[in-house]
Every structure is written in C-alpha cells, then in structure tokens.
Amino acid sequence: MQTHKIGIIGAGGIALAHLEAAKGDPRAEIVAIADVSTEMAGEKAKQYDIPHVFADYEEMLSQSLIDAVIVCVPNYLHAEAATKALAAGKHLLCEKPMAMNTEQAEEMIDAAKKAGKVLMVAQNNRFRSQAQQIKAWLDEGRLGSVYHAKTGWVRRNGIPGWGSWFTQKELAGGGPLIDIGVHMLDLTLWLLGHPKPVSVLGQTYAQFGPRKRGLSEWGRRVDNGVFDVEDMAVAMITFENGFSLTLDASWASHIEKENAFLHVYGQEGGVSFSLLEEQLTLYHEWGGVTATTELSPPPQKERVLLLSNFLDAIEGKAEALCTPEQALYITRLIEAIYQSAQTGEAVRL
Incomplete structure (x- = not known):
C-alpha cells in the first residue's frame, strides 16, 4: 500500500x-x-x-x-x-x-x-450519502427536467470570531456568503452539472455584526477589531438552460434555528435536503397519486471520503471529485453576487 x-x-x-x-x-x-x-x-x-x-x-x-x-x-x-x-x-x-x-x-x-x-x-459536502443519492436521481432523470432550486445556509446566532480575520473583508473576502454560502452554492450546482450562468442579482445586509449581536463561540473574538462584511447575503442566479437558483446565506437572523438546506424542483419530482439534520425527502407521484418518500441513506464520514479521493487522484486511481475549474466557477458567481450587491444592478455573465 x-x-x-x-x-x-x-x-x-x-x-x-x-x-x-x-x-x-x-x-x-x-x-x-x-x-x-x-x-x-x-x-x-x-x-x-x-x-x-x-x-x-x-x-x-x-x-x-x-x-x-x-x-x-x-x-x-x-x-x-x-x-x-x-x-x-x-x-x-x-x-x-x-x-x-x-x-x-x-x-x-x-x-x-x-x-x-x-x-x-475541500468541498466535503459532495461526499455526503444524501448528496450522492440526489446526484444519482438527477443523473437517472428521476426528477425530470429541473427548472429551479432554492438553497442556503442560515444561522440565528453564528457570527464567527467578531473582529478577527473572519469579519474583515480584506482578509476573508466577505461574510457568510463566502464562508458558508459557498458550501450550498457548490453542492447545488455540482448536483445540477454546472450549467452556464447568464445573470446574477445579489443583495447584502449588515444588521447584526455592527452591533456585536448574533455572535457565536466559533473563532477568536477581537473586541477592538473590525467588522466590515455582510452578515446576510441573498442572490438569484439565472442560467442559459432556463434554470434559476435562489441563495440565502446568513450568520445571524431572527429565525427558528440554524438550517442548511436544498430544494430542487423538477417536472417529475422534487427533492428536499436538510444538511444539518441529514434529512432527505423525495416528492413525486406514484400511480398518478401524489407521494412523499423520506429516505435515510447511511451516514458517511464525508471528510474521510474527501481525503481518500484526493489520495486516489494523486495515485491516478480516480479523478478528483472537486476540480479547481469547478471551484473557479463558484468563485466567479460569488464575485458577481458581491458586485451586484455593491452596484445595485444585475451582473451579466
């Protein structure tokens, strides 16, 4: 070995x-x-x-x-x-x-x-068993033509390391959009085969961070530090094939609880996935009757699978599941969301 x-x-x-x-x-x-x-x-x-x-x-x-x-x-x-x-x-x-x-x-x-x-x-969420199941359904055409998706990662009190590099644009690049929103944006668009984007409309907010509200225990707090990033970002992206996607990412908001979610809408079926609760639901028809099927794929150690895929790629046994070109694609979209939020106009890609 x-x-x-x-x-x-x-x-x-x-x-x-x-x-x-x-x-x-x-x-x-x-x-x-x-x-x-x-x-x-x-x-x-x-x-x-x-x-x-x-x-x-x-x-x-x-x-x-x-x-x-x-x-x-x-x-x-x-x-x-x-x-x-x-x-x-x-x-x-x-x-x-x-x-x-x-x-x-x-x-x-x-x-x-x-x-x-x-x-x-290291986009580890692609290796989750639920993500692999959704990918199989999409590849099999189980959902039919997919036309829309909603995704995001939202927290109630989750601002990390207030005043540290986490909350400084020059050091982090942004707030929750580039921190946790990137996970769900990457997962969703990987599942859907990275369609070609056409336009991006984004908006950002900083309602909690400037007041030192909504803080979490993650990261080292620096009371005399800087908070100049968003604590919430929303976006809508349209694609050449007619598909559309909405994204929410927040570190702090008045909601029930933290949630990382994905909803995929297809002509023949839909999928709902809660990443944190590891819940996967298929909405479809069975014999002409509306049906809902809840599935519980066995949990996997996704970071072990990520590392194993990296080593397999080094050894030439497999292709890397998370390619740098795909990461560049996601980087362009995040950059466009921030640009749109700054200018107040949609960005054409």
Whole structure:
C-alpha cells in the first residue's frame, strides 16, 4: 500500500477536521504542521503525534519531508500558500473557498498545471450519502427536467470570531456568503452539472455584526477589531438552460434555528435536503397519486471520503471529485453576487 506524507499549513480549528479524517485512511501520514503560532501547532502535533512543527510553512515546503499539503489558513492566504506549495512540487488540498477572487483562483490553477500536481478544493459536502443519492436521481432523470432550486445556509446566532480575520473583508473576502454560502452554492450546482450562468442579482445586509449581536463561540473574538462584511447575503442566479437558483446565506437572523438546506424542483419530482439534520425527502407521484418518500441513506464520514479521493487522484486511481475549474466557477458567481450587491444592478455573465 502506498502512503503519502502530508503537511498541514495552518493549525486553526478547521485543521482538526482534516487531522481526524486522516485517521480514516491508512495511506495518509501527517508528518508536519506549520503555523505562525508554534504553540497552537505544537498542541496539534502533540495530540496527533505529528513529528515536525514549523513556524514558517515555506521552511516545511523546502524540505523533503512531505509530498502533499492541506491548506487550512485564513482565506486571504489560500492563493499564496497554494501557489508556493505547488511550485515546491507538492500535491494540494485547499480548504474552501478556493480563493478571494477569480484572479487568485486562476493563478492557483496555472500553478497546478505548471507543476503537474493535483489541486483539489475541500468541498466535503459532495461526499455526503444524501448528496450522492440526489446526484444519482438527477443523473437517472428521476426528477425530470429541473427548472429551479432554492438553497442556503442560515444561522440565528453564528457570527464567527467578531473582529478577527473572519469579519474583515480584506482578509476573508466577505461574510457568510463566502464562508458558508459557498458550501450550498457548490453542492447545488455540482448536483445540477454546472450549467452556464447568464445573470446574477445579489443583495447584502449588515444588521447584526455592527452591533456585536448574533455572535457565536466559533473563532477568536477581537473586541477592538473590525467588522466590515455582510452578515446576510441573498442572490438569484439565472442560467442559459432556463434554470434559476435562489441563495440565502446568513450568520445571524431572527429565525427558528440554524438550517442548511436544498430544494430542487423538477417536472417529475422534487427533492428536499436538510444538511444539518441529514434529512432527505423525495416528492413525486406514484400511480398518478401524489407521494412523499423520506429516505435515510447511511451516514458517511464525508471528510474521510474527501481525503481518500484526493489520495486516489494523486495515485491516478480516480479523478478528483472537486476540480479547481469547478471551484473557479463558484468563485466567479460569488464575485458577481458581491458586485451586484455593491452596484445595485444585475451582473451579466
């Protein structure tokens, strides 16, 4: 069995998800972790028996310790870390969002092509059993012609790390749209085969963050920091094939509870999926009678499957399920939503 020596760039909270996932595939050997906070990196190293700790990830890349890298740093550092890792000859798994903008995303793709290495973006929700079931139904034509979808991720009190990089546009690229909305936008459009977009209309709001309301325990709060992103974004996107999509993303809002959802509307059937509650419902007809079928596909460890697919792609056994070109597609749409919100006009693509 081939093994892969992997280095982690960034020892923050999301690194834990990847470190746990590595336990699920014996081919993955985490041998190094780098973070400017050597204390935080050292804690992770001790917890997961990682032999090498670096304060500077470039020093880690310069050595022959690793052949692959997982990037877990704040958004504004994704492109820089990725291009340097690829230039150093390392395969790369990058946390979402791929980059702050399309220019950075294109630079990452060019770097991967030049290096001849795998570049994959960690859109783990594609690997959920419910998502795979919906994909099978769509591919089989079970829903007929799909004409509309509603999707989103909304929270009641979920603003992360007020005042930290999470809430600074220069460092994060935006608020909940690029943080959690990207998950549902990616999942929905992957399921539907990435149709060609025509127009994007978006609006953003900041009703809670400026008042330090709707905060969560995630991330490190910086009371003298900055909040200059949205705490809610909404969008409507139309596509060349006549399909339309609406998206909601919020960190804080007066709602019953947090929900990450997807509703797909087809001529022959519809699907409703609650990601957090892992509920999947098919709305259809049976013998001319309206029918509702609730399904419970066995849960899967989607981040283990994500990592295994990344390793399979490195070994040439499978194609990466989350390609950088698809991540660039999503980046363009997010950029267009923010542009529309800023100008007050629809963006034509």
